[in-house]
Structure formats: structure tokens, C-alpha cells
Amino acid sequence: MNLATHVPILAIAVPLLGAFALPLLAKVHRSLRDLWVLLVGAFTVAMLVLLAVQVFTGGILVYTLGAGTPGDTVPEGFPIRIMLVVDGMGAFMGLIAALVGIAGLAYALQYLEEEKGKTLALTLMLLLWAGMLGLKLTGDLFNFFVFFEITSVAACGLIGYRVWESRPPEAAFKTMVMYTLGGLLILLAVGILYGEYGALNLAYLSAQIGQGPLDQIALGLLLGGLLMKAGSVPMHMWAPDAYGEADPSTAIVLVANTQAALYGLFRIVFTLYGGAGSPAVGGLVTALGALTVIVAVLMAVLQTDLGRLIAYGAVSQIGYMLLGAGVGMATLGAAAGGEAGFGLVALQGGVFHMMNDAACIGLLFLCVGAVVRATGARDLRALGGLGHSLPGVSGLFLLGSLALAGIPPLNGFASKLMIYQAAFRLSPILTALAVLASILLLAVFVRAFQGVFLGPRRPLGGTAAVPTGMWLAMGLLAVVVVAFGLVPDLMVRHVVAPAAEALWTGREAYLVAVLGG
Amino acid sequence: MSVVVRTVTRLLVPLALIFGAYVIMHGHLTPGGGFQGGAVLASVVALLIVAFGAERLRRRQTSLTSVEDLGALMFVVLAFVGIGSTFFYNALAGARGLFGGTEAGSLWAGGTVPLMNWAVGLKVMAGLGSIVLLMALFGGDDDR
Numbered sequence: 001m002n003l004a005t006h007v008p009i010l011a012i013a014v015p016l017l018g019a020f021a022l023p024l025l026a027k028v029h030r031s032l033r034d035l036w037v038l039l040v041g042a043f044t045v046a047m048l049v050l051l052a053v054q055v056f057t058g059g060i061l062v063y064t065l066g067a068g069t070p071g072d073t074v075p076e077g078f079p080i081r082i083m084l085v086v087d088g089m090g091a092f093m094g095l096i097a098a099l100v101g102i103a104g105l106a107y108a109l110q111y112l113e114e115e116k117g118k119t120l121a122l123t124l125m126l127l128l129w130a131g132m133l134g135l136k137l138t139g140d141l142f143n144f145f146v147f148f149e150i151t152s153v154a155a156c157g158l159i160g161y162r163v164w165e166s167r168p169p170e171a172a173f174k175t176m177v178m179y180t181l182g183g184l185l186i187l188l189a190v191g192i193l194y195g196e197y198g199a200l201n202l203a204y205l206s207a208q209i210g211q212g213p214l215d216q217i218a219l220g221l222l223l224g225g226l227l228m229k230a231g232s233v234p235m236h237m238w239a240p241d242a243y244g245e246a247d248p249s250t251a252i253v254l255v256a257n258t259q260a261a262l263y264g265l266f267r268i269v270f271t272l273y274g275g276a277g278s279p280a281v282g283g284l285v286t287a288l289g290a291l292t293v294i295v296a297v298l299m300a301v302l303q304t305d306l307g308r309l310i311a312y313g314a315v316s317q318i319g320y321m322l323l324g325a326g327v328g329m330a331t332l333g334a335a336a337g338g339e340a341g342f343g344l345v346a347l348q349g350g351v352f353h354m355m356n357d358a359a360c361i362g363l364l365f366l367c368v369g370a371v372v373r374a375t376g377a378r379d380l381r382a383l384g385g386l387g388h389s390l391p392g393v394s395g396l397f398l399l400g401s402l403a404l405a406g407i408p409p410l411n412g413f414a415s416k417l418m419i420y421q422a423a424f425r426l427s428p429i430l431t432a433l434a435v436l437a438s439i440l441l442l443a444v445f446v447r448a449f450q451g452v453f454l455g456p457r458r459p460l461g462g463t464a465a466v467p468t469g470m471w472l473a474m475g476l477l478a479v480v481v482v483a484f485g486l487v488p489d490l491m492v493r494h495v496v497a498p499a500a501e502a503l504w505t506g507r508e509a510y511l512v513a514v515l516g517g
Numbered sequence: 518m519s520v521v522v523r524t525v526t527r528l529l530v531p532l533a534l535i536f537g538a539y540v541i542m543h544g545h546l547t548p549g550g551g552f553q554g555g556a557v558l559a560s561v562v563a564l565l566i567v568a569f570g571a572e573r574l575r576r577r578q579t580s581l582t583s584v585e586d587l588g589a590l591m592f593v594v595l596a597f598v599g600i601g602s603t604f605f606y607n608a609l610a611g612a613r614g615l616f617g618g619t620e621a622g623s624l625w626a627g628g629t630v631p632l633m634n635w636a637v638g639l640k641v642m643a644g645l646g647s648i649v650l651l652m653a654l655f656g657g658d659d660d661r
Contacts, residue, residue: 009604013593020589023582066605082605 282330292319324350349418555641588640
């Protein structure tokens with residue numbers, strides 16, 4: 001078997017196989033289970049990196065499941081089979097998933113406690129990872145819904161599995177309600193489109209789709225469902241609970257999962273509808289983005305729980321991505337008439353910010369895990385003086401918060417600057433709001449840092465020693481934070497630009513890759 | 518429950534098991550399949566809980582969980598069987614081995630599809646069964 005041709009499906013199937021085999025292996029021996037997790041994680045990351053290299057050098061990859069050959073996309077002229085279509089954007093999202101997945105698993109292996117459902121949590125994490133990757137690589141709308149549901153179920157299980165505490169199940173219930181509602185909206189849209197066109201292949205639908213009322217209803221439903229899962233402001237109430245109550249290793253995968261919903265949104269608007277409804281959809285997304293940025297930051301100011309504080313920071317970052325992509329969507333129609341430029345820059349900024357947010361928010365969540373391990377508390381009023389016993393963690397926390405607030409030369413600055421510049425061309429008010437939110441965010445995190453790490457030494461309630469796996473996970477994310485901030489040009493040119501390009505002008509290539517010339 | 522219910526349950530359990538197995542086995546030929554057959558099999562668990570009480574089945578819960586896991590694992594492994602061509606490729610169809618028959622409408626045709634039906638059937642039976650069992654165990658008062 002030629003491994004290279006099967007890379008897209010192996011990236012989904014291996015974590016799925018890993019998840020199902022894990023509880024059985026755990027019954028044999030725990031060390032076997034841990035070895036298996038590492039093996040599956042390393043293999044999946046290798047597949048995702050290989051996939052990105054293939055796509056960025058050789059163009060769109062199509063993989064048809066169940067066919068005689070992977071390239072047999074349209075037997076008898078109709079795309080009847082399930083297929084995976086990976087373009088620049090899909091490969092870019094795959095890289096984000098690889099980063100948070102391996103960091104989350106390495107961290108979870110040493111952070112989770114054996115008698116507190118470790119096997120269960122690891123299984124669900126692999127399942128969430130597989131679902132997330134399926135969401136990002138699939139080229140079929142119904143498959144998209146199925147993977148959406150897999151991630152929903154796995155995520156809610158991961159948030160609420162600690163039933164002996166009172167708050168996680170409540171957070172999981174809240175999340176479940178929102179995810180289920182979002183899933184139902186998407187299912188309804190899928191039903192409408194299937195009734196109208198008799199197919200659910202994204203490329204085929206994209207070639208057929210029009211501007212009729214039914215198409216627009218479906219677009220509205222898809223937007224609603226995906227924005228709900230992405231945690232945009234009027235539908236954000238589940239996100240702080242979920243991020244705040246989940247284990248840190250889960251929280252970083254959850255952040256990547258909300259980004260997968262954003263990816264779905266971009267895919268629907270740019271590839272499926274080809275910018276139809278622009279600039280109205282773009283205006284809506286931009287407005288929601290600006291609202292998310294400012295409301296979430298204002299809520300973060302009020303928090304006294306460290307986990308919830310960072311969770312609101314995470315929600316506000318989703319707003320920056322929506323803002324960048326929204327400006328891109330709003331100008332997509334005008335771009336065809338020759339006025340390109342700042343819309344594409346905004347989209348690139350939004351896409352780049354996904355990767356940067358995954359790294360710096362992830363780093364912050366992982367630092368909180370180390371704090372909780374050392375003290376058993378997350379309340380800012382009860383914490384203090386941890387800089388003495390956790391000097392490394394406090395340095396990483398500071399690094400993450402500065403990057404999140406967009407301080408140069410860290411990675412958050414690079415992508416936020418692109419969003420500021422491009423949003424300014426659409427409306428200066430947007431940039432003013434975004435900059436104001438960043439300043440507030442810095443204030444919030446300075447206060448958090450001061451409250452947790454500075455001050456006189458206090459007695460610890462737990463162990464201050466941080467195991468190697470946790471260090472490796474935090475170190476990996478910290479390296480990304482610093483490296484992407486130092487050489488943003490390189491990243492933008494070789495990875496982000498092809499990803500944004502795939503959305504901006506890649507629709508034709510996407511259709512040709514699946515349906516043939 | 519009363520002796521009537523217990524006796525009828527003893528009579529019904531084999532019948533329900535056979536019917537569930539039948540629905541799964543003929544999944545590629547007739548309406549039904551893995552999920553439906555698995556649900557029928559899970560009704561056996563529900564029947565046993567009603568007749569004999571959840572406590573007597575408590576010990577079976579871990580084995581049900583393992584069976585569910587095995588079903589899911591079997592499904593993915595069967596999908597991997599075709600990876601010589603593509604993932605999910607039906608490599609056993611027409612291969613003249615087990616389920617490799619070439620005659621349309623035959624029970625022994627279909628390649629990996631009937632096997633996947635069994636995988637889904639096992640998973641649904643064990644999954645639904647353990648859900649019902651857990652709800653009965655932790656759901657508070659059961660009237661006996």
C-alpha cells in the first residue's frame with residue numbers, strides 16, 4: 001500500500017481507531033495505553049504535516065472513500081461517494097489541529113489522575129481530535145454534519161465527565177444545549193439543500209447553487225449553527241463555562257474545535273456560496289466579530305476565576321478572527337471588479353490569528369493547569385506569590401498574555417496588525433474597537449499575572465513540581481508563540497497566504513479538483 | 518416482578534435474540550440492518566431489567582462496555598481492510614471467501630457490508646443496553 005496516497009484518510013482514521021482501541025488496551029495495562037496514545041498522536045501529527053507539505057507544494061488533494069482508486073471522484077458523472085477534499089485552508093487547519101492535539105495529549109497523560117477517569121478522558125480526546133480533523137478535511141456537507149455531531153458529543157463528555165464535582169456537569173449541559181441546537185440548524189439546512197439539488201457533495205452543490213430564497217434560508221441556518229458553535233457573542237454563553245470547567249488539556253482542544261466551526265463558516269461562505277450574499281453576510285459577520293471582541297473583553301474584566309478569565313479572553317479572540325474574515329467577505333464582491341487588496345489582507349489576518357490564538361490561549365490554559373496542580377485553587381483572590389515556587393510557569397504565562405494582547409515581537413501582534421490595518425480601510429471604528437479591546441485585554445492579564453504570580457510567598461496546597469510531559473506541551477506552544485512572532489513574513493508567505501488564497505480565489509480549483517475540468 | 522412476567526421473559530428472550538440476529542444478518546438484503554437489529558437485541562436487556570431488576574445485571578455492565586468497544590473497533594478495522602485500494606473499499610466482495618458470493622440477493626454476498634452490520638449491531642446492542650442499565654441502576658426507585 002502506498003502510504004502517500006492515503007494520507008488524508010489516515011489522519012482521520014488513525015485517531016478514530018486509537019480512540020476505540022484505547023479502553024481495551026487500558027484493561028491490559030496502563031503503560032500500554034499511554035504508549036498507544038503517544039503512538040497514535042505521533043503518527044497523526046506526521047500524517048498532518050505530510051498532508052500540509054503535499055497540499056502546499058502540489059495543490060488540492062482529493063480522496064474518494066470506497067472507490068477503486070482514491071481519484072475516482074465522479075463515477076458515471078455524478079459524485080455519489082463520500083470524499084475528502086483538502087485544499088490550502090484544510091491543510092492549514094490540519095496543522096493547527098496537529099499542534100493542539102499533540103500538546104493536549106502530552107499534557108493530559110501527566111496532568112489527569114488515574115482514579116479520576118483518565119482512560120475515559122483520553123478516549124474522548126482522541127475522538128474529539130478525529131471528529132475535528134474530519135470536519136476540516138471532508139468535502140461532503142452531510143459528513144460535515146456528522147463530524148460536527150461527533151465533536152459535540154465528545155466535547156460535552158469531556159467537559160462534564162467529572163460528575164463528582166458540581167460545576168462541570170452544569171457547564172456540559174449548557175454546552176450540549178447550544179451544540180445540539182446548532183447541529184439541528186445545520187441538519188435543517190442540509191435537508192433543504194438536499195431536497196433542492198439531490199446531492200450533498202460540496203463541490204457539486206457549489207456548482208449548482210443559486211441565489212433563490214431556499215438557498216438563502218439554508219445559508220442563514222448554516223451561519224446560525226456554525227456561529228453558535230464558534231461562540232460568537234449573542235450565542236457565547238456556553239463558552240466561558242465550557243473552557244473554564246474543562247481540564248486544561250481539553251480546553252485547548254476545545255478552542256481548536258471552535259476554530260473548526262469558524263473554518264466551516266469560511267468554507268460555506270467562500271467555497272459553497274462563492275461570496276453570494278456578500279456584502280450583507282460580510283457585514284453581519286464583521287459586526288458580530290466587533291461585538292464579540294468588545295463584549296467578551298468587558299466580561300473578562302469582571303472575572304475573579306482564573307479559568308473563566310482566560311475563557312473570556314479566548315472568546316474575544318474568536319471575535320478578531322470573525323472581524324478579519326468578515327471584512328474579507330464584505331469586500332469579496334467588490335474584489336471581482338478589481339478592488340482587491342485589503343479584503344484579502346483582512347482574511348489572511350483572520351486565518352493567521354487562528355494559529356496564533358491556538359498557541360497563546362493554549363499556553364495560558366496549560367499554565368492554569370500547573371497553577372491548579374500546585375495550589376488546588378483558581379480564585380484570583382486566594383492565589384498569590386506563585387512566582388517563587390513556579391518561576392518557569394509564571395514566565396510562560398507572561399509570554400502567553402503578552403502575545404494574546406498583541407505586544408510585538410510575539411505572534412499575536414503579527415496577525416492583529418494585519419486585521420487592524422485592513423479593518424481600518426472598511427471602517428476606522430472597527431479598528432478603534434479592536435485596539436481598545438486589546439488594551440483592555442492587556443490590563444486584564446496584567447492584573448491576573450500580578451494576582452497569581454507576584455507578591456509574598458504563600459503555602460501551597462499541592463505539588464509545585466511540573467512533570468516533563470506538561471513542560472514539553474507548554475514548551476511547544478511557547479516556541480510557536482515566539483517563532484511566529486519573529487518571522488511572521490515567512491509564515492504568511494508560505495502557509496497563511498496559500499490558505500487564505502484557497503478561500504479567496506480557490507473556488508474554481510476546488511470544483512475542478514472534484515468534478516474534473 | 519411477578520412470576521408470570523419472569524416466565525414469559527424466559528420464553529421471550531431467546532426469540533428476541535434470534536429476531537435481532539436475523540435483522541442484523543439480513544441487513545444487506547432486507548429492511549433493517551445493524552442499528553435496527555442492535556436495538557432489538559438491546560430490548561432484551563431492557564426486558565431482563567424489567568423482569569429481574571437492574572441489580573442482578575450490574576456485574577454485566579463492564580462486559581457490555583467492552584463489547585461496545587469491540588464493535589466500534591471492528592467497524593474501523595473492516596474499513597481498513599480495503600486500504601489496498603481505498604479506505605472503506607469493499608475488498609471481500611466477490612472474493613469467494615466468507616460473504617464473498619457473487620450472486621445478488623444471496624445471504625453470503627456483500628463482502629464487508631454484512632460484517633460491518635454485525636459490528637454496528639454489536640455496538641448498538643451494547644451501547645443501548647448499557648445506557649438502559651445505567652439509567653435503571655442510578656435512576657432512583659424501581660418498583661419491585
